[in-house]
Amino acid sequence: MAAFKTRDAEPLVSLVGAGVYRNGRWLVRGVDFSVRPGEIVTLIGPNGSGKSTSAKLATGILRADEGHVTRRPGLRVGYVPQRLAVDWTMPLTVRRLMTLTAPLASDEIDQALDAVGIRHLAGAEVQHLSGGEFQRALLARAMARKPDILVLDEPVQGVDFSGEIALYDLITSIRNATGCGILLISHDLHIVMAETDTVICLNGHVCCRGTPAAVSSSPEYMRLFGDKASRTLAVYSHDHDHTHLPDGRVLHGDGSITDHCHPDDGHHHGHSASDHHRHSHDHHGHHDHDHSHDQDHDPGHARGNVADNTKEHGHAG
């Protein structure tokens, strides 16, 4: 994995005391954070706590009514929104989706789809994609513009658990290969990807911040989410050096893609094409909160690697 000296780098984007005021109320206020090249910053917080609003401040979609937002001059932003305003009754191929908002050369489209492992789906109808394939298509669309910062609003929505891991792996590989900064909105209050450098916990303001470990033990986090829910912030932590893409090829930790695993890859046992190897999931403590999500998670997804940490989720199908 590439090493990133994110701390010394100039921020790509910084929010300082930023607030958004609409219809007589502050949607968020006093939001401070920055994202540096190669840094992964994850926003968590309850529904309506201002995660999307803060991300939109960072991208410039929304302007701050107080405070400041600074972006590096010429900053290229890749944004994967939570929702896409698409007329789903109209046929739309993946290739066409890639050029909906801006033109792209055919080889740029192919390259981007290749990088996320869905080149074979270029001619497929978007409506027919699985949740994970759709998120990959959106990721490809954002990456095709070679952004300095990638802003992902709930990138694992509609994706089952193994798909979540695969997507987080892909996001990490993109960061490793390109060195771009990543601002991620987590769909889950209590699980963040292990590679996260900084967690920002929002509740209309910044409730607490720090490494995943620091946030999970902060009194503010516990106060916000209550005793039961806040025993700890679980972390997707898995040590592996390659991921199997949906089309069967293998994405390596250095960003390269091959048709097969390398002989010295981190596994030497039989596996299905969707396996992810040498994952030593390291979810700390219990994770028995009972909040509901509106994502379509597989209720059985917690079995296996992280069984103890994701049980009792109240995913509302």
Ligand SMILES: Nc1ncnc2c1ncn2[C@@H]1O[C@H](COP(=O)(O)OP(=O)(O)OP(=O)(O)O)[C@@H](O)[C@H]1O
């Ligand atoms: N354009 C707008 N005008 C008025 N209110 C808005 C606007 N956009 C968002 N809000 C409100 O601001 C608050 C924060 O919304 P935001 O989408 O940022 O929250 P979130 O943390 O991303 O929520 P979720 O987890 O549900 O996606 C919510 O109460 C929402 O209803």
